[in-house]
Amino acid sequence: MHSPDRRRQAETLLASGLSLSACARLSGVARSTLRTWRDTSPTPRGLECPRCSDAPLVPEVYAALLGYYLGDGCVSTARRCFALRISCDIAYPEIIVDVRRLLETTHPSAATHLVRAPGCVVVQKAWKHWPCLLPQHGPGPKHSRPIVLEDWQRTILESHPAPFLRGLFHSDGSRVSNRVRRMVAGRMKYYVYPRWQFTNYSDDIRELCCWALDLVDVPWRQSNRHHISVSTRAGVARLDELIGLKQ
Ligand SMILES: [Zn+2]
Incomplete structure (x- = not known):
């Protein structure tokens, strides 16, 4: 049995035209249930604003x-x-x-x-x-x-920092590979260290990025005035897992 909120969210996804499989993946509701809801839903959603009405916001x-x-x-x-x-x-x-x-x-x-x-x-x-x-x-x-978030926005991001970071890093971020040369046992070896970098001229937006990284326990550092770097092996792996690669 699904809550009315979950059903509203799933119906909003369905109304967007996504496939049943995509809606099921995003909403966590079974495809068969979604198909029933889609085929029996009385009205398509879409015109309402979640801030001006009780329309759902996913x-x-x-x-x-x-x-x-x-x-x-x-x-x-x-x-x-x-x-x-x-x-x-x-x-x-x-x-x-x-x-x-x-x-x-x-x-x-x-x-x-x-x-x-x-x-x-x-x-x-x-x-x-x-x-x-x-x-x-x-x-x-x-x-x-x-750039100051309102309380309702902060509340959403506190419970969903990963998609927020996906949006930030997939737009103003990059995943780069540092190639480092080291002499090991008399032979030159090359190592590649991936890292994520977020670049933005707004102090407020960089601060929001760091705040969200803290929420998911990913260590970061300010690598220069406009750049935030995630460069530890564990931090990069965690961010990869949370937001996916840019592709
Ligand atoms: Zn509105």
Whole structure:
């Protein structure tokens, strides 16, 4: 027996157009149950705003979306509406799919557009309620203004730090390999040490990244003014497991 909240979350995922298998994986509800709910659901969801109504917000989806927004996203005015735009590196097609899925799950009833730009794809969707969900929006670049989370956002991230970190690192992060040369028993050997790096000009956003890393017990260090590094073997392995590789 599933709680009404879980059912609402699962129905929101279904309404986004994801496959039954994907919905089952994200919601933890069996495919057969989801199929029954899909086939008997009275109304499609999608127009409601989780902040202005009691429409459900899938916390792990929201946490990832917020991470991507703080990384490479912006909310801008588009006619009398707002548009959320998230720039994705063309080299990582699975991240583009991930971002698209997050937008479609959050607001299923409007079209999501993929716009080609030099070296990247901008995933965008218009909705008048983006400022409700992303109250950090404002004029100018994010590093030129304070980025302070509201209490309800902090509560979501405290229970879902991993998808938030996925959004941050898959947009403004990179996983690099350091190649080190060492003389061992008279012979030169090469060792490769992977590490994650997060780069952002906003002190507030870097601080949020460090806060979330602390929540999942991943050690980090400030490697220079704008970079946060995760470089211990255990820390890199833990982050790999939590957020997946960029691909
Ligand atoms: Zn709203």
